[in-house]
Amino acid sequence: MSSTPPTTEPKAPAVNRIGLPAKEYGGSKSTLCVGCGHDVITRQITQAIYEMSIPPHRIAKMSGIGCSSKTTAYFADRGHGFNAVHGRMPAVATGAMMVNPSLVSIGVSGDGDTASIGAGQFVHLLRRNVPMLYIVENNGVYGLTKGQFSATADAGSKLKTGVVNDLPAIDLCAMAIELGCGYVARSFSGDMKQLVALLKGALAHRGTALLDVISPCVTFNNHDSSTKSYKWAKDHEIPIHEIGFIPYYEEISVEYDPGTTQEVELHDGSRIRLKKLREDYDPTDKAKALMLCQESAANQEFLTGLIYVEPAKKDFLALSGLGSTPIVTVPDERLRPTPQALAEIMESLK
Amino acid sequence: MSTAVLEEKRAEPAGRPPVVNDFSIHVATANGSGSQSSNNILMRSIFQMGIPVSGKNLFPSNIQGLPTWFTIRASKDGFIARRRDVGVLICMNPETAHEDVKTVAPGAAVIYEENLKLEGLRTDVSFYPVPFSKLVLELVQDGKLRRLAVNMIYVGVAAWLLGIDMAEVEKAVAKQFKSKAAAVDINMKAIRGGLEWAEKNLTKRDPFRVERMNATAGKIIIDGNAAAAIGCMMGGVQFLAWYPITPSSSLAESLIDYAGRYRVDPETGEPTISVVQAEDELAALGMVIGAGWAGARAMTTTSGPGISLMSEFTGLAYYTEVPAVIVDVQRVGPSTGLPTRTMQGDITSTYNLSHGDAKHILLLPASVRECYDMAMDAFDLAERFQTPVFLMSDLDLGMNNWMSDPFPFVERRLDRGKVLRSKEELDAHVAKFKEFARYKDVDGDGIPYRTLPGFIDNPAAAYFTRGSGHTERGTYSERPEDYKNNMDRLARKFETARAHVPKPAIEKASGARVGLIAYGSSDFAVEEARAILAKKGISTSYLRLRALPLTPETSEFVSAHDRVYVIDQNRDGQMYDVLRLEIAEPTKLRSIRHYDGFPLDAETVLEGIEAGEKK
DSSP states (O other): OOOOOOSSOOOOOOBOTTSOBGGGGBOSOOOSOTTOHHHHHHHHHHHHHHHTTOOGGGEEEEEOSSHHHHGGGGBOTTSEEEEOSTTOHHHHHHHHHHHOTTSEEEEEEEHHHHHTTTHHHHHHHHHHTOSEEEEEEEOSEETTTTSEEOTTSOTTOBOTTOOBOOSOOOOHHHHHHHTTOSEEEEEETTOHHHHHHHHHHHHHSSSEEEEEEEOOOTTTSOSTTOSSSHHHHHHHEEESEEEEEEOTTSOOOOOOOTTTEEEEEOTTSOEEEEEEOSTTOOTTOHHHHHHHHHHHHHTTOEEEEEEEEOTTOOOHHHHTTOOSSOGGGSOGGGTSOOHHHHHHHHHHTO | OHHHHHHTTSOOSSSOOOEESEEEEEEEEETTSSOHHHHHHHHHHHHHTTOOEEEEEEOOSOSSSSEEEEEEEEETTOOOSBOSSOSEEEEOOTTTHHHHHHHSOTTOEEEEEGGGOOTTSOSSSEEEEEOHHHHHHHHOOOGGGHHHHHHHHHHHHHHHHHTOOHHHHHHHHHHHTTTOHHHHHHHHHHHHHHHHHHHHHOOOOSOEEOOOOSSOTTOEEEEHHHHHHHHHHHTTOOEEEEOOOTTTHHHHHHHHHHHHHHOBOTTTOOBSOEEEEOSSHHHHHHHHHHHHHTTOOEEEEEOHHHHHHTHHHHHHHHHHTOOEEEEEEEEEOSTTOEEEEEOOOOHHHHHTOSSSSOOOEEEOOOSHHHHHHHHHHHHHHHHHHTSEEEEEEEHHHHHSEEEEOOOOOOOSOOOOOSEEOSHHHHHHHHHHHSSOOTTOOSSSSSOOOEEOTTTOOSGGGOOEEESSOBOTTSOBOOOHHHHHHHHHHHHHHHHHHHTTSOOOEEEOOTTOOEEEEEEGGGHHHHHHHHHHHHHTTOOEEEEEEOEESOOHHHHHHHHTSSEEEEEESSTTOHHHHHHHHHSSOGGGEEEEEOOSSSOOBHHHHHHHHHHHHHO
């Protein structure tokens, strides 16, 4: 008697263009509250980096301090992560990218980490246009310290304890556009399709890409009088367009009507296809983008989508005159000038 | 008394022997009046005559208008610390002229604008009134240049007074103006004009003069910041992030200048260093940590206020074990303090910078040569020990001009520490130690191995860097045993570093009962004080600290003497405090403290020791 060989091969898992299955982009188990919006975003990040076929060892996961900043441990275990100090992840990311731009830097921050303690570094990151994806998981409250208002909480919104926020919200997207950021988007953790398209577009962009993602805090800011709750966001979300992401290696197959659809080519040749839902909105027009932010704030609208895009902007490395060889890969012997060079300097000082 | 010893060298106003190559010149001007070039020319001319010199700028925190002094010391014996008594005063600032004249030593020479009418202020000094404002009108046709050129006239008058060789002045002018013919002509005309006027109209009555020697041949003149910048460049720095702050800015600027010429890859034409002017000192160190984590030799340069701001990030680098080099060119604190004056003010705060338990390696350069050497050491130590290393310079050392032998080329290869850069290195490591665990002490010296982001495509190379509690594998942990295990290993690593930091420089005098301990820029004044004491029959041994943590030699030195004076340039005796805590016989220590913002002088040291010895 011989054993019967199996008649069917086990089904091979789906892999991306570099032959890796999605699970190779996973991370540790989340320790956030059950139902946290951040975990939904983590799943979309994982999906986007898998679909974009990013070599996982080249991923640099950067974060500061807070609930959001913990999430970099929950994806891309095969990459390196750096959980820095509160509000100061941009500096650490800047240093890393300036010496090794072959890294794919993904920063995850929160509204406290970005809009309060980190406001200064956030501003200068955008001003420099350091190549990285910067995600703000925005819930309007400090979660780890148990529910104080953050600087992105809307005026008039209420804490569970009844405390009312009297101060105006900082609009991170408007701030980013003003500071010259070349990829500015707002989304909602509940809108997975839009979010993953925006993430992929951001990864194809060269320069700082800001994603301000409303990500409700189920524990401290998900009640009826909150403007950062699931219910509020679901009820109020108005996408300014439907977004499709077409990677650079895919042929254009579908004809589209330029009257209703707009395409933007990104740094790596990929394209973002935007089906207009808001009349005549052009996200390559900076003045209109700023106006959109101001109007939506005044009308208490929650507009999502790619608010502003300027794909051809030079990034900080190009602006700094650095070459294409990452400085970390320069061999030691080329890091020390010659004895003749030193002698020349010494002679000039005699 | 100490002053008596120094006074031996001074001549009486009349009928006394000349004082040759042993005096200081004090030039009083208003800030922004363009006297820097004149002072450099004066100093350089004396230097070129083979006479040891030093030049110090005692300047205000101001761009224009406030009083500033430049002091040049000529010393045949090679003492180049600040000298308290002024031999030759050049009064160009009406605001301070009266006060300046009152403070010079008896017998001094005073050159001044005749309109100031200072001659009635004292009877024990030689006054030389000069009609500077009239002369400049005759000598310089271009009205716009007169404000600067008037300073060249005092160079001419001083050259006459002291007997400075005009050929050397001419050479110094050519160097100062990089042989730009028009500038050289205008300035030489003003200098000659001053000299000729003085020859015709003045009679020398003071004893000070220079005579050619041969003690400076082949030497360079450089400030400590430029010296450290050259050291950083030769030490292979790959990343600089900095925020402008006096007195450290010129270090960064000097490095940018030199690197622009000498750190361009010959094959690709691309720079091999990346520079960011950060938005503040917090960001500067944050960027350095990011670059260090990514595998680059990274540095920042700052002063006390920046060190205060860097406290949190320093703790992060210490705890996550990321190499970083921080140059602290110390100035007078606390707070804004006296931002353009010198102090060894950050010793204790930097040694333990951070919240929680932290200890850092501090290098203590005492000369421009050590600024160069220790800048290179700092990078090797930072990468070897995967930790922040502080190079503790100060304003006196960093911004003033010092003589030195030329810096030698260092053949020693860069020590990049325990880094697994390739798949092969990782495989070999895993074969030997079963796994790569970022914070595991596999060699028993407290120093773990690290990988770099993006270098090795293998899940085993990845780890998570976090400022929160972590296990040997870098995973999050709040377990008491994990925390303690890690902190104990960090302490062990610091003990390993003790054997690798620069050892103190020790000069033992046979039979000496008294020892001196000093560090950094105090060295010049201490050496001079020892020479004066030796003449008086008091022999002293001297230990100059070159780094923290302390090495065993220091405790042994203290034990070998009856009394040991620790010299600090700060009010609280910061190094004295560190020593008291860490050596075997702390009761033998006594403290000498200088803290008025000016560089330490020999008399202060002498007075401190003599007062202590009388007790």
